[in-house]
Amino acid sequence: MSAYFNEANSAHVVNERMAPETSPRLQEVMGSLIQHLHAFIKDVQLRPEEWETAIDFLTRTGQMCSAERQEFILLSDCLGLSMLVDAIHHRRPEGATENTVFGPFFVEGAPEKTMGSCISLDEKGELCLYEGIVKDLNGEPIAQARIHAWSDNADGFYDVQQPDQQPKWNNRGVFTTDADGRYHFIGIKPVSYPIPDDGPVGQLLKQLGRHPYRPAHMHFMIEAPGYDKVITHTFVQGDNYLESDTVFGVKQSLVTAFDPIEHPQAQWRSTFDFVLVPHPRTSTAT
């Protein structure tokens, strides 16, 4: 085989260039990436002017990124790549709570709250009582589980998107379960919102005839010693965008009823139990 690159041998020639001492994992990842990208270009016989459009798109995507905006994550989310990586690495047994995308709006350091507290601080929106149990696959309650909860406000924005308009830590809180594994707190019934769509990713969605909306959801992250961390949402049953979440985050098991209730603080109730699986045992445990 010629050492020179041509249409037939292209991916092979590129991959042969990797030095033998390259990390085996990098060889595996780059080797597969090269094969798939070359196959893509051949499959569609990508035209020079389309290649230029792609270069321009990637450049603008990179240049849109800032401390407050990660346009490449948005791109990955909208192409289903983020959820696919998440799905591959969080396969759980039947009955365990499923993961979904982390999203860009989690903030470390949100206030610890006592059970029953309200995390909504801007007096906007309809309030909801969130309650349930953190338990294991056998139904045993898990004490000392830390529950991080966060959501948008009634206008569809997270506090970090509107630092001048929303109170700090609006719609964020951390709760710790007691011996009974139970949690309950007040937040808003979240609303659906568009992902930031004023950049290259928004333009791509438009060209594909796709809307930029996510169905209404409350974010949860559950940590408990000895158990796999769960990063997930609960989605509001009946939301218009459940079947067309622009980042493909919805799973049937995460769609949750929000029922009207009589309660001094809340108009709605949403009950959801989190089921955690133990950490995989490592063979090198000491």
Added chain:
Amino acid sequence: MSAYFNEANSAHVVNERMAPETSPRLQEVMGSLIQHLHAFIKDVQLRPEEWETAIDFLTRTGQMCSAERQEFILLSDCLGLSMLVDAIHHRRPEGATENTVFGPFFVEGAPEKTMGSCISLDEKGELCLYEGIVKDLNGEPIAQARIHAWSDNADGFYDVQQPDQQPKWNNRGVFTTDADGRYHFIGIKPVSYPIPDDGPVGQLLKQLGRHPYRPAHMHFMIEAPGYDKVITHTFVQGDNYLESDTVFGVKQSLVTAFDPIEHPQAQWRSTFDFVLVPHPRTSTAT
């Protein structure tokens, strides 16, 4: 099939979101891209921390781009993607001059020169007489062909990379053939040089154990009415990097002898005939 995304149906669900009125070509290109990217992630079981590395790499690549630097084109070049697109769209009959990468250093508006002129203006390097014929597949000379020639200087830099150190239009010129199709001019015998490797692409090459060098070459672009434009290089026979050009631009037919000569102006001679093919006839010609 569920409308919800999972590991098994992922590419299908993403592609189903495209609206029916999306341009058929965009559907074809995006459909194939999504399938290949999802297959890649599944093939290598891409890990969340690797995904983060990729997001960071793409972001830094975009942010390295400026008016003088196109890091995404460098990336495409080093992964063989640019040459593959070029190869697919410039399939030519046996005997015709082959294309290679355009490169980022062409500049519109270089001076028209009379045959025999010297394009090297900085008195650096060893001079070479470039000569040959522009002709068609039957060997008939092509008159009024415009030949754009450009190269690095003897230090391995193009004039546009060193605007303060090199004379304007150093090692650039445009020549027009007479009735005999012949060309001849003086330039330097070019030298091999590294592509800019102080950015993310250079870091990637290092991790892959690859050097950043291109073998020495003279750039040519040949335009003649009625013929396909040729964008190519001639490569210096014997160069150390011919078989490892970091952008995969070398083709056997473009490797050219540089022979020592006795000549008042030049130490070397490089003879190369350019063979052009007619424009494809369009069925809608009027």
